[in-house]
Amino acid sequence: MDKDTVKKIKSVVGSEYVLESPEERICYSYDGTARRGIPALVVLPGNAREVAEIVRLANEKGFPIFPRGAGTGLSGGSVPAEQGLAMVLSRMNRILEISRDDLLAVVEPGVVTGRLHRAVEKEGLFYPPDPSSLQTCTIGGNVAENAGGPRAFKYGVTRDYVLGLEVVTPTGEIINTGGRTVKNVTGYDLTGLLTGSEGTLGIITRITLRLVPKPRAVQTALAVYNRVEDAASTVTAMIRRGIIPATLELMDRITIRCVENYLRLGLPMDAGAILLIEVDGLPAQVAEEMKLVEDACRQNSCRALQTATDAAERERLWKARRAVSTAIVQIKPTKISEDATVPRSKIPEMVERLKSIGEKYGLHLPVFGHAGDGNLHPNILVDKRDPVEMEKAEKAVQEIFRAALDLGGTLSGEHGVGLLKKPYLEWEAGAGGIEYMKAIKKAVDPRNVLNPGKIFQV
Amino acid sequence: MDKDTVKKIKSVVGSEYVLESPEERICYSYDGTARRGIPALVVLPGNAREVAEIVRLANEKGFPIFPRGAGTGLSGGSVPAEQGLAMVLSRMNRILEISRDDLLAVVEPGVVTGRLHRAVEKEGLFYPPDPSSLQTCTIGGNVAENAGGPRAFKYGVTRDYVLGLEVVTPTGEIINTGGRTVKNVTGYDLTGLLTGSEGTLGIITRITLRLVPKPRAVQTALAVYNRVEDAASTVTAMIRRGIIPATLELMDRITIRCVENYLRLGLPMDAGAILLIEVDGLPAQVAEEMKLVEDACRQNSCRALQTATDAAERERLWKARRAVSTAIVQIKPTKISEDATVPRSKIPEMVERLKSIGEKYGLHLPVFGHAGDGNLHPNILVDKRDPVEMEKAEKAVQEIFRAALDLGGTLSGEHGVGLLKKPYLEWEAGAGGIEYMKAIKKAVDPRNVLNPGKIFQV
Numbered sequence: 001m002d003k004d005t006v007k008k009i010k011s012v013v014g015s016e017y018v019l020e021s022p023e024e025r026i027c028y029s030y031d032g033t034a035r036r037g038i039p040a041l042v043v044l045p046g047n048a049r050e051v052a053e054i055v056r057l058a059n060e061k062g063f064p065i066f067p068r069g070a071g072t073g074l075s076g077g078s079v080p081a082e083q084g085l086a087m088v089l090s091r092m093n094r095i096l097e098i099s100r101d102d103l104l105a106v107v108e109p110g111v112v113t114g115r116l117h118r119a120v121e122k123e124g125l126f127y128p129p130d131p132s133s134l135q136t137c138t139i140g141g142n143v144a145e146n147a148g149g150p151r152a153f154k155y156g157v158t159r160d161y162v163l164g165l166e167v168v169t170p171t172g173e174i175i176n177t178g179g180r181t182v183k184n185v186t187g188y189d190l191t192g193l194l195t196g197s198e199g200t201l202g203i204i205t206r207i208t209l210r211l212v213p214k215p216r217a218v219q220t221a222l223a224v225y226n227r228v229e230d231a232a233s234t235v236t237a238m239i240r241r242g243i244i245p246a247t248l249e250l251m252d253r254i255t256i257r258c259v260e261n262y263l264r265l266g267l268p269m270d271a272g273a274i275l276l277i278e279v280d281g282l283p284a285q286v287a288e289e290m291k292l293v294e295d296a297c298r299q300n301s302c303r304a305l306q307t308a309t310d311a312a313e314r315e316r317l318w319k320a321r322r323a324v325s326t327a328i329v330q331i332k333p334t335k336i337s338e339d340a341t342v343p344r345s346k347i348p349e350m351v352e353r354l355k356s357i358g359e360k361y362g363l364h365l366p367v368f369g370h371a372g373d374g375n376l377h378p379n380i381l382v383d384k385r386d387p388v389e390m391e392k393a394e395k396a397v398q399e400i401f402r403a404a405l406d407l408g409g410t411l412s413g414e415h416g417v418g419l420l421k422k423p424y425l426e427w428e429a430g431a432g433g434i435e436y437m438k439a440i441k442k443a444v445d446p447r448n449v450l451n452p453g454k455i456f457q458v
Numbered sequence: 459m460d461k462d463t464v465k466k467i468k469s470v471v472g473s474e475y476v477l478e479s480p481e482e483r484i485c486y487s488y489d490g491t492a493r494r495g496i497p498a499l500v501v502l503p504g505n506a507r508e509v510a511e512i513v514r515l516a517n518e519k520g521f522p523i524f525p526r527g528a529g530t531g532l533s534g535g536s537v538p539a540e541q542g543l544a545m546v547l548s549r550m551n552r553i554l555e556i557s558r559d560d561l562l563a564v565v566e567p568g569v570v571t572g573r574l575h576r577a578v579e580k581e582g583l584f585y586p587p588d589p590s591s592l593q594t595c596t597i598g599g600n601v602a603e604n605a606g607g608p609r610a611f612k613y614g615v616t617r618d619y620v621l622g623l624e625v626v627t628p629t630g631e632i633i634n635t636g637g638r639t640v641k642n643v644t645g646y647d648l649t650g651l652l653t654g655s656e657g658t659l660g661i662i663t664r665i666t667l668r669l670v671p672k673p674r675a676v677q678t679a680l681a682v683y684n685r686v687e688d689a690a691s692t693v694t695a696m697i698r699r700g701i702i703p704a705t706l707e708l709m710d711r712i713t714i715r716c717v718e719n720y721l722r723l724g725l726p727m728d729a730g731a732i733l734l735i736e737v738d739g740l741p742a743q744v745a746e747e748m749k750l751v752e753d754a755c756r757q758n759s760c761r762a763l764q765t766a767t768d769a770a771e772r773e774r775l776w777k778a779r780r781a782v783s784t785a786i787v788q789i790k791p792t793k794i795s796e797d798a799t800v801p802r803s804k805i806p807e808m809v810e811r812l813k814s815i816g817e818k819y820g821l822h823l824p825v826f827g828h829a830g831d832g833n834l835h836p837n838i839l840v841d842k843r844d845p846v847e848m849e850k851a852e853k854a855v856q857e858i859f860r861a862a863l864d865l866g867g868t869l870s871g872e873h874g875v876g877l878l879k880k881p882y883l884e885w886e887a888g889a890g891g892i893e894y895m896k897a898i899k900k901a902v903d904p905r906n907v908l909n910p911g912k913i914f915q916v
């Protein structure tokens with residue numbers, strides 16, 4: 001980046017918010033994947049006006065901007081290309097409003113998701129989306145990637161909670177989309193289009209989020225099965241009884257063994273699957289639902305069932321699930337975390353196909369994830385220093401995608417396309433679908449300034 | 459339209475599905491508004507391939523296509539321009555699949571919404587969106603306009619139930635968006651963008667809809683208030699108790715009087731407002747919620763409260779609400795039905811402003827609608843043969859829009875922009891927002907073939 005451009009950027013944000021040294025730039029070269037790209041410059045703007053000025057400068061000078069929050073993404077969506085500008089939104093981290101009567105919050109993109117959870121819960125409100133990285137990741141990143149999480153089965157994903165956005169367009173205009181009402185059909189749903197657009201159609205500078213009343217009661221159950229098919233039919237049985245649990249987490253045999261080897265919690269090493277089920281709502285409702293849940297578990301060959309109502313007991317049941325990510329990397333240092341998603345009735349078939357794929361390539365392939373919405377997380381465990389193993393992993397990933405699509409599913413349930421799934425997008429969207437998306441990108445970002453090279457090549 | 463084009467269209471769909479006579483074309487010249495436009499030709503295609511062929515022909519020959527379902531829209535969205543082709547999707551009316559395990563239905567656009575309700579409820583499932591025209595309107599139109607309805611407060615709008623679409627693009631490609639899973643972040647959310655795009659970005663030929671389990675129990679309450687403010691604070695009080703009722707309908711004093719004069723149900727003519735409240739779910743949950751609802755009503759100066767649990771009693775309580783549309787046109791023959799929406803905390807202020815607007819112009823202006831999501835329906839009652847009154851009504855509508863926007867609301871909660879709200883779109887979306895929308899339209903529909911002149915002029 002030429003000196004004049006750097007000088008102009010410094011005059012916009014103040015030189016203390018422009019990082020130039022290699023050691024500082026390296027800090028913004030990665031996300032939660034193995035992809036790397038050291039940006040030419042890092043800038044931390046403080047408000048929408050500064051963001052807009054830099055975007056206009058990028059259009060004028062022709063340099064690319066790579067927006068990012070906390071960099072916890074799992075698809076390479078925020079990894080910069082070299083010579084580009086990394087734009088970090090973490091300074092814009094104010095919670096501007098929490099309204100109990102209008103059930104909404106207005107926040108800046110740099111607010112950490114877990115901090116928002118705590119702030120709204122203090123007011124008796126609830127923001128359901130709960131990506132695993134919630135103690136670190138930011139709302140801006142959640143919106144840009146349309147993040148999910150365990151509670152999505154009952155409560156939906158981030159998109160279902162975004163009422164309105166303030167956005168800097170790729171040409172540097174500040175626009176407002178949506179608003180403060182749940183119902184809004186005034187023109188195209190730009191709020192929905194921008195949510196999940198991975199920073200390619202605009203930079204989000206303010207977000208109005210829908211909230212719901214905080215559930216008054218929660219109950220948790222942990223059910224152990226000999227066969228994953230029985231866990232899957234429990235899910236179906238619950239739905240047929242009219243129950244949509246708040247979370248419904250599945251762990252397969254390999255995952256259970258990894259966790260048990262790591263933590264010695266007393267999990268049964270011969271179990272085929274574990275379901276972790278949580279219901280929430282008003283007290284009588286929760287009691288009624290839990291009865292139906294237990295009933296569904298027992299009638300579907302569950303071999304052991306533990307329930308918990310107080311916070312300490314619940315935490316004990318969650319311990320195994322929370323330990324999964326740490327436990328599985330004890331086997332191999334590199335974890336390729338996928339999020340291929342299938343219609344829930346196809347879970348047993350998908351688990352079977354994943355098992356075959358693991359065996360075919362001789363790879364460790366634990367499977368866990370969100371059974372209610374078919375959003376499994378097959379994780380391939382490898383050592384990235386071993387090129388033969390990495391090549392096998394790449395082939396296995398392709399077969400996972402093929403399997404998900406064969407079963408009527410999708411490449412990505414909650415991680416996004418970014419860099420990692422770009423080569424496979426056409427398998428799902430088709431040539432016509434990609435052309436439609438590219439037409440939109442080219443129309444609103446004619447100089448290809450915002451996060452170029454992500455999702456697809458224009 | 460030249461003879462050669464008509465001949466080609468006949469060869470695509472069969473001549474029995476092309477309507478040429480004036481009396482047939484007049485039948486497709488209107489929707490639920492006072493706008494009219496007699497199309498040059500009417501075509502009723504039978505499948506997506508036929509739709510695509512006609513769209514390609516339109517691109518080649520340069521004629522506009524105006525897609526429509528049952529024509530119940532309230533914004534002029536489906537009214538053709540003269541010399542255009544009205545494309546009626548009502549022949550494509552098959553329910554292709556209802557899956558209890560995957561909680562979804564696959565349907566063609568011409569399926570009448572009420573028919574879908576009955577079909578899925580027979581399977582123990584539930585499709586919540588319930589626009590008032592549900593016995594006539596079609597799912598395709600609901601998706602194109604992103605229809606709402608009374609149940610939206612708890613359950614959300616049509617967009618919240620669209621998982622995937624098959625769409626004919628404005629250049630005549632058949633593409634598929636989304637899929638069969640709730641979680642899907644593979645590329646841009648074209649499903650969301652197309653939902654509510656009012657037929658300007660694609661013609662919907664197949665829809666995959668998310669369903670939920672059918673609630674096992676329902677209870678209804680009717681609460682009478684002296685003042686509309688007390689009805690509004692009841693809404694707030696319920697939310698603060700953690701209750702989101704399935705429906706929460708408000709009628710103001712003028713509406714109550716219209717209904718009572720028409721039906722003699724024994725409604726109190728001096729009441730300031732009536733709330734019709736419905737809760738649904740599992741039996742214990744419904745009982746618990748209704749107790750909290752009654753509590754909220756009583757603590758907010760409700761002067762009379764009736765409740766109902768069985769179907770006959772519930773129907774009796776709903777009678778007044780259902781009669782509103784018919785009752786109010788007894789005063790004047792022309793009804794201008796608006797759907798300006800405000801954040802729910804602003805309902806008392808909005809009702810007050812609407813009252814002043816009615817008085818200022820000497821117009822009958824009953825207000826009713828969906829109090830839970832601030833989606834009021836101010837209705838202006840006039841006689842369209844009286845030009846002076848019509849001019850006053852136009853000015854009143856403008857003031858209603860200004861009031862909604864002043865209070866942080868939106869021009870349209872569930873009717874869409876179409877032709878009627880086009881002059882006011884910029885008030886809400888701003889010049890930058892409209893430019894962004896237009897860029898998308900121009901990019902995907904370069905020859906401006908699909909529903910031109912709706913939402914905005916490109």
